[in-house]
Amino acid sequence: MARGRERALLGGVLGFAGAAAVFAALRGVSGSVPVLVTVGAVALATSAHLLRRDAEQARHGLLLHAAAVCLVLSNADAVLDPPAALIGLVTLWWSVPLIGVVLFTYPGPRVVRRWHRWLLVAVWSHFIVLWPAAVLLPDLGSMAGEVLGGVLGAGAVALPALACVGLVQRWRGAAAPERRAVRSVAVVGLALAGTFCVRILARVLADTGPLMAAVHQVTTTANLACLGLAPVGLLLEALRRRAARAGMIEDLLVAGADPARIRTAMARALEDPTVLLQAAGTPPGEGAGRVRRELRSGTGSVLAVAEADEATTRDPAQLRVVLACAALALDNARLQADLLCTLAEVRASRERIVAATVRSRRRLERDLHDGAQQQLLAVAATLARAELVADGAGRACAVREARDQLAGALDELRRLARGIHPAVLTQGGLAAALPTLGDAAPVPVDVEAPAGARFPAAVESTLWFVAAEAVTNAVRHGAAGAIRITLRAATGSATVAVTDDGRGGARATPGGGLTGLADRVGALGGTFSVVSPLGRGTSVEAVLPCAS
Amino acid sequence: MRLVIADDSGIFRRGLRRLLEAAGHDVAADAADVPALLDAVEAHRPDACLLDVRMPPTFSDEGVRAAEEIRRRHPTIGLLLLSTYAETAWAERLLDDEGGVGYLLKDRVDDVAELVGALRRVAAGGTALDPEIVASLVRRRRLAGRLDALTDRERRVLELMARGMSNAGIGRDLFVSGKTVETYAAAVFQKLGLSGERADRDRNRRVLAVLAYLQHAA
Numbered sequence: 001m002a003r004g005r006e007r008a009l010l011g012g013v014l015g016f017a018g019a020a021a022v023f024a025a026l027r028g029v030s031g032s033v034p035v036l037v038t039v040g041a042v043a044l045a046t047s048a049h050l051l052r053r054d055a056e057q058a059r060h061g062l063l064l065h066a067a068a069v070c071l072v073l074s075n076a077d078a079v080l081d082p083p084a085a086l087i088g089l090v091t092l093w094w095s096v097p098l099i100g101v102v103l104f105t106y107p108g109p110r111v112v113r114r115w116h117r118w119l120l121v122a123v124w125s126h127f128i129v130l131w132p133a134a135v136l137l138p139d140l141g142s143m144a145g146e147v148l149g150g151v152l153g154a155g156a157v158a159l160p161a162l163a164c165v166g167l168v169q170r171w172r173g174a175a176a177p178e179r180r181a182v183r184s185v186a187v188v189g190l191a192l193a194g195t196f197c198v199r200i201l202a203r204v205l206a207d208t209g210p211l212m213a214a215v216h217q218v219t220t221t222a223n224l225a226c227l228g229l230a231p232v233g234l235l236l237e238a239l240r241r242r243a244a245r246a247g248m249i250e251d252l253l254v255a256g257a258d259p260a261r262i263r264t265a266m267a268r269a270l271e272d273p274t275v276l277l278q279a280a281g282t283p284p285g286e287g288a289g290r291v292r293r294e295l296r297s298g299t300g301s302v303l304a305v306a307e308a309d310e311a312t313t314r315d316p317a318q319l320r321v322v323l324a325c326a327a328l329a330l331d332n333a334r335l336q337a338d339l340l341c342t343l344a345e346v347r348a349s350r351e352r353i354v355a356a357t358v359r360s361r362r363r364l365e366r367d368l369h370d371g372a373q374q375q376l377l378a379v380a381a382t383l384a385r386a387e388l389v390a391d392g393a394g395r396a397c398a399v400r401e402a403r404d405q406l407a408g409a410l411d412e413l414r415r416l417a418r419g420i421h422p423a424v425l426t427q428g429g430l431a432a433a434l435p436t437l438g439d440a441a442p443v444p445v446d447v448e449a450p451a452g453a454r455f456p457a458a459v460e461s462t463l464w465f466v467a468a469e470a471v472t473n474a475v476r477h478g479a480a481g482a483i484r485i486t487l488r489a490a491t492g493s494a495t496v497a498v499t500d501d502g503r504g505g506a507r508a509t510p511g512g513g514l515t516g517l518a519d520r521v522g523a524l525g526g527t528f529s530v531v532s533p534l535g536r537g538t539s540v541e542a543v544l545p546c547a548s
Numbered sequence: 549m550r551l552v553i554a555d556d557s558g559i560f561r562r563g564l565r566r567l568l569e570a571a572g573h574d575v576a577a578d579a580a581d582v583p584a585l586l587d588a589v590e591a592h593r594p595d596a597c598l599l600d601v602r603m604p605p606t607f608s609d610e611g612v613r614a615a616e617e618i619r620r621r622h623p624t625i626g627l628l629l630l631s632t633y634a635e636t637a638w639a640e641r642l643l644d645d646e647g648g649v650g651y652l653l654k655d656r657v658d659d660v661a662e663l664v665g666a667l668r669r670v671a672a673g674g675t676a677l678d679p680e681i682v683a684s685l686v687r688r689r690r691l692a693g694r695l696d697a698l699t700d701r702e703r704r705v706l707e708l709m710a711r712g713m714s715n716a717g718i719g720r721d722l723f724v725s726g727k728t729v730e731t732y733a734a735a736v737f738q739k740l741g742l743s744g745e746r747a748d749r750d751r752n753r754r755v756l757a758v759l760a761y762l763q764h765a766a
Contacts, residue, residue: 384567
């Protein structure tokens, strides 16, 4: 909407300026004035259009738009007949105070020095009130007429002269990052005000001789040229501003994820080599003359704190865009780092799971080798001995011995198989399998599980493994007196908690049993936690997601 | 024979001890680990030792290293290593020895005659290799195609030779005379290009030659 209105305004100004120029040419109005006015109006309207796209520069844009309209109106006396031509005479200088405000504020939001403000009030009174009064009231009493004429004459010399002083003051006082912008408008203003001042002086002195008359001629032409070209200067500044913005955004995007390069790009964009980029939460340094701004991510978390010279706030739009770009680059870097970190964690846990699998296979081989295999070999040895024994009683004794050893071997195999994956878990689920953990434990194990609760096989197997390991740990390392196993089934998740009253102090160590449990639970997208304060028992909990 | 046995599994060690005692041998000591074994060897100077390959602390090759240590201290004591698995790598390591060493699967405890036979051979400075290990070596060679020239009989004789058996022993196994075995053996040596003269003189050297062939000519 705003864009559409702006375009309509721009189009109107351009169209009117063009039409006025064509009309002037058709009426045979000669001279460079209509052309200069047209060029100026077009340049002013275009720079206004460019500036108004910046929230902070919208006011400057509006002022330049108004100046463009006034400039076109001032052309009226050249193209219209009286009394309509009077419009041109009244508005002849109106664009000057409008542009003047821009010259003394741009790129900031307000006039900084008090006397500049008074100067602008005087300029506005002079051109917008006193000058039309003089034009519209030619028959003022002689006394008042003389006073008005005197004031206008004095103002015509003093105001441009004071404006020159003020602009030089602005130029010299300008600090980065507004320095370039201030210098651009100062050049435009000095050219305008300087030539105007000299032109008026020369006119006053024109009667003194042919030399001053010639000076008047030259300065008048120069002043008219400046009047036409000043808007072009402003247009160039508006273009420079946009180009600088684009270049700065490019710099920050190219800076990538490296905070040092981001800082350098920020320093260049803000023309402030003292810019610091600090970690969030860094305490502020010396506060005098410095500003601190937080750089936030898309989700609102503070990524870093930027510290810069206070002068950078004089162009808030520039500062805002630089901070936004830097935040974007940093956020990107952070996301990348997060991703890499997650990836590394996933890789590490995958490796740990593989290593744990290898370890458990090796342990299984050891258990088989040291247990059932040796027992069966002992059976073989005993049976071989039975063959050697001659008497019947001794042979029967040996065979009985072999049978006992065989029973031991079978027991051992059964125990081993149950440790890997008990048959009851497949048949009756965790509610049926968890109580069997108590059978083998030397301490009372209390099991609370909803009867008939079933989960996917991987979930049941993993929770079984967690519970079995936790019970083993509680007995072996925790010196527990009693153990409690709780199974909870919720919508979309299954939880097993094992608590004991042992000595506590259990910690997950690299390659340790708890880390292995955490990895197995993590591999299924679950969460695993251990709470084990010294002397106050251990609580192990695994929550696994499952579609139920 | 006076024997010392070493195995970390108590139940198997006891079973083995009682079996050997039932077979009429004197088991002077049984040890659960290498230090106890070495002490027992020093104390009793047995004719032969039976050692488990996997013993504490690392359960890898403690038995083999203990055997090497005993061999260094007392070259005349026969050493019979027992293992749950047939590892040809151990056999290869034993080939470096001059004899008096054997390597059997623990499964052989169900055949007292074979177990005692192997013990006697190593105690006498001979060699005893488990048939399964020899079979896997021969299988490997057959895959390489070099043993195809042998007849079935000759291959059987080769396997028995590799296990450390004498011509007379092989003859008993195959129900032929020792002379016939000699003929087969000569054919085998000739076909494989092994030095028959050296092999005939010394049974242990013969085993080493055959095993070396099976191991390294692959």
